[in-house]
Amino acid sequence: MKTRHLVQAATIAGVATMAAAFAAPAQATTSGPQADVQQQVNQITASHPGAHQTGPGTVTFSDGVVLTIPAAGAAAGVCASGSYCFFQYTNYGGRKLTFKDCGANGLWQYLTDYGFGNSTSSWQNYSKNTVLVYDQATAPPTTLWTENPGGESTSTGNADNKADAFETFCG
Numbered sequence: 154m155k156t157r158h159l160v161q162a163a164t165i166a167g168v169a170t171m172a173a174a175f176a177a178p179a180q181a182t183t184s185g186p187q188a189d190v191q192q193q194v195n196q197i198t199a200s201h202p203g204a205h206q207t208g209p210g211t212v213t214f215s216d217g218v219v220l221t222i223p224a225a226g227a228a229a230g231v232c233a234s235g236s237y238c239f240f241q242y243t244n245y246g247g248r249k250l251t252f253k254d255c256g257a258n259g260l261w262q263y264l265t266d267y268g269f270g271n272s273t274s275s276w277q278n279y280s281k282n283t284v285l286v287y288d289q290a291t292a293p294p295t296t297l298w299t300e301n302p303g304g305e306s307t308s309t310g311n312a313d314n315k316a317d318a319f320e321t322f323c324g
Contacts, residue, residue, distance in 0.1 A: 193222050197268060218267060221249040232277035237284055237300060239264065239316070240275040243308045248272075255282040255323035263318045270317040277305040281324030288315040 190210045198204045203215030210222040221229040229249035232238035241247025250269050254260060264270045276298075278284055284300035297312035302324050309316070 190222050190224050201268070214267060217253065219251040220267060220269075221251070223247070223249075232279050232305075234279050235281075237278040237280045237282060237321070238276060239269060239273040240277075241269075241272055243274045243313075245275050245277065245307065247274075252321070253280065255280075255321040257323050259285075259320040259322050261318065261320050265317055271314045273316040274309055274313050275305075275307050276300055276309070278302060279305075283322045283324060284319050285322075286312075286316045286319045288312070289318050290315070294318070 194206050194210065194212055197212050197220065198206060201212075201214060204212050207213040207219070210224070212220045212222070214220070223229045228246065229240070231245065232249070232251060236251050236253050238252070239250045241249075248269070250264070250267055252262070254262075264273065273286075276286075278300040281302050283302065286297045286300065288295045288297050295315075297316055298306070298309060
């Protein structure tokens with residue numbers, strides 16, 4: 154007799170637990186790769202006036218420059234046609250910073266303006282522009298590499314994580 158009551162009690166408790174689980178509102182996930190990406194997006198948009206989130210893991214700055222932040226272990230993707238990109242890690246890994254602009258007499262830009270100073274390990278140039286990349290920590294600034302139209306490099310070699318500025322000439 155006692156066994157039957159224990160089984161009934163256990164069954165009722167189990168049904169009550171399941172009912173409570175289904176009735177409870179879903180909790181938003183606050184951890185994991187996507188949460189980490191969103192935290193990075195939030196940090197960047199808070200610290201760069203005019204920057205705004207334009208997609209999952211994507212921030213567009215007021216001048217049209219786009220930062221792509223992939224989830225851990227994922228790739229940011231290749232540089233789009235008509236653009237030139239700087240990548241955080243070798244083999245086009247990590248964050249990707251995408252530009253399209255240029256200047257007839259050279260347009261100077263600073264990777265530090267986008268939180269990307271001294272953070273480039275590979276690049277792709279699928280634009281018609283020529284990009285000269287510099288290390289301004291030296292006097293005079295050192296030319297690290299030249300990105301010719303259609304060029305790319307899986308590694309910046311000895312210039313790894315030294316780029317902080319570049320000049321772009323329209324092609």
